[in-house]
Amino acid sequence: MATSDRRTATLALAHALSAAERGLPVIPLSRTKLPALRSPHRGSSEPVPCRGECGLPGHGVHDATTDPAAVRALFAAAPWATGYGIACGRPPHHLIGIDLDTKSDTDATAALRHLALQHLFTIPDTVVVLTPSGGRHIWLTGPPETVVPNSVSRLAPGIDIRGAGGYLVGPGSLTTHGIYRTAPGTGHLTPAPCPSALLRLLTPPARPHTPTTRPTDHPGRGHGLVQFVLTAQEGQRNTRLFWAACRAYENGMGDSLADALTEAAVQAGLTEREARATIASAARLSTAS
Template sequence: MATYDRRTATLALAHALSAAERGLPVIPLSRTKLPALRSPHRDAPEPFLCRGECGRPGHGVHDATADPAAVRALFAAAPWATGYGIACGRSPHHLIGIDLDTKSDTDATASLRHLALRHLFTIPETVVVLTPSGGRHIWLTGPPGVTVPNSASRLAPGIDIRGAGGYLVGPGSLTDHGIYRTAPGTGHLAPAPCPSALLRLLVPPARSHPRAGPSADGPGRGHGLVQFVRAAHEGQRNTRLFWAACRAYEDGIGDSLADALAEAAVHTGLTDREARATLASAARLTTAS
């Protein structure tokens, strides 16, 4: 390996270990910003669904770890790595990445500002990473039990969201287009909690068909929210419960509907403890000043 490449790999590992010390799960990335390790099942005759259960590396974001020894092992298996990715949605930070793209025709920064004015939230002081193309990654954290999905330009043109199952390129990573760097004055900050109004925009209800959602108003509002939660499938349960609970608390019926919502969530497969934790998160977020 060339001296320059060896130095680059050493720096990538050092940056990754620094992130891991902060509790951020990481994986090695190549210059293309893709996971550096190829799937161990790539030669399987048929599609092979594995998220690391086989115990071998090469499962992308599912390999992400904050354990220093495991991080070193991943980078040792990928000595060509020039950067690292940080898994979003994982404990303890439950990281959410707001990716403001400058390559689109729309000013993503202005779009985010308009959203903030319309929905009455402000982006707190937090970690901001500058991309080589001139974009920005804003780091926020979400509450446990709430799944923020990945999306591209759903929130607004030019704004992509990195949530559960996604990753952010870590500062210090070298890519084909340049180096990702922490914005001045933000490197010492911890990722800030996502504003409640923005979080509600990031976790819209997942509808299987147009009639799956609750009624918009009227005396059956509470019943509709409960039925909406009961109709959740695996992968939707926490998200639906959180969305319905936020609507209930915003309408002033959260406390009276909490037991029914919890019972509906338990019916879908959540434990009562999980359901109550999600309800508590919704109550806390919707009543925050």
């Protein structure tokens, strides 16, 4: 390993250990912002519903830990890691990430300001992380009994939510596009509690569930949708997955095809978190009254 690579890996570990010391569960990330350790079940012919019960590393956010020895072991297994992810929704902080995207046509900051005026809340002084692309991650905390789901542009265009099962790229991480940094004046802060009005927006009531048809009742269509996602190329993975998931829910196969679509998307190059967030968005759109 080159000297610069060793230095980058050492800095990533140091930042991760510092975060873990503050009670933030961490995992090593590669330059692509994906978990650095690959799944130990990646060669299986069928999806393996394992979240680390096998005792091996490589289960993404489910590997996240605050134990210094465990953090060192994860990074030792992934010496190519250049950053770290912080698991959201986990004790003691139950972190919620408000991801303001600058790559969309919509001004996400203005959209959040509009929501705040409309629903009468203010974002408290809290940790803010600046992304290499010019976006911002606002760190908030939630109550232990409340599960905040991940979402993509559900709150407003350009605003993504990182909740239970998701993770935020930690400050100090080096990625393909640059370094994540704490915004000036926020590094000394602790994540502030999420305003109750905003928390209500992040945890909408569940819609009445409509029983779905098993994929075996539509073998041709179900297989075709999975194949459509499986053959997606870079730049079209999310679009193909969203389209396929919408068609699946419209035809009563959504829930029963969700795992197969997720597995296909992961094989195509998405993370499980991204895939399930996209499918959840399709489900909400397709079942909206």
